[in-house]
Amino acid sequence: YQPSVQNVSFELNKGEILGVAGLVGSKRTELLETIFGIAGHSEGEIILHGKKVENTDSRRAIKNGFALLTEERRSTGIxxxxxxxxxxxxxxxDGYSKFGILDNKKMTEDTKWTIDSMKVKTPSQKTAIRSLSGGNQQKVIIGRWLLTNPEILLLDEPTRGIDVGAKYEIYQLIIDLANKGKGVIVVSSEMPELLGICDRILVMSNGKVAGVGEPDKLSQEDIMTMAAKYI
Known part of the structure; x- marks a missing residue:
């Protein structure tokens, strides 16, 4: 048995946006899924505020303050x-259920908060989400995760399939979250995106860390060289 992610060790600071770059097959998605507890791992640990946390499945991960925005929005996000x-x-x-009864008033209030704070363009809460643009769908998903009050956000290709205007709104949301003290990990195949919004960039190659650097000290060529290191 060969684990898909090996010897990956890094730190994420409070209020930091850490980008994860790499080529297709570099196991970036698997890294996020391992952290979130939906991909198995045989060893390794996650330390949050000096204490070890066990993300054995997604429910436990959410309870521990983690949120995962998946890469395939249409199939696994909405x-x-x-x-x-x-x-x-x-x-x-679970937060809306008391004695098996759902608190509809609170659910309506929280949905209104998501629509307002994420600037979701929709005629109503009752609109089917598939009728929204990709950017507005993504904003709903980010709002959904913020309602769980996460400390760590794992964002896998957060602007894939989204028009340019909505991309900048998503970038601003990510920056705002970091400014509020959230730790954010962003996997993206768009290097200008990572160089533009991240505090540091970790480059993966074939399931291993090939390098880490600050955007102002890295060029796209540097990132590509690191990404090919273990191929």
Whole structure:
């Protein structure tokens, strides 16, 4: 058995945006899934505020303050036929349940907060999420995770398939989250994106860390050279 991610060790500071670069097959998605507890691991540990946390599955990871925005928004991020309200509250459903009864008023309030604070363009909470643009769908998903009050956000290709205007809104949301003290890890195949919004960039190559650097000291060529290191 050969683990897909090996000997990966790094730190994420409070309020930091850490980019993860690499070529297709560099196992960046697997890294985020391992941290979030949905990909198995045989060894290694996660330390948060000096204490070891066990993200044995996604529910435990959410409880420990982690959130994962998946790469394939349409297949694993949204429930397309269902409305914005359901898509907003689903990650925090336990928080709305008392004695088996859902608090509809709180769910409506939290959905309104998501639509307002994320600037989601929609006629109503009852609109099916599949009818929104890609950028607005992504904003709903980010709002969904913020309702779980995470400390660490794991964002896998957060602007994939989104128009240029909405991309900049997502960038601003990510920067705002870091400014509020959240730790953010961004996996992206767009190097200008990583160089533009990240405090540091970690480069992966074939499941290993090939290098780490600050954007003002790295060029796209440097990143490509590191990304090919273990191929």
């Amino acid at each position: 429930f397309g036929q269902l409305d914005i309200k359901f898509n907003t509250i689903i990650a925090n459903i």
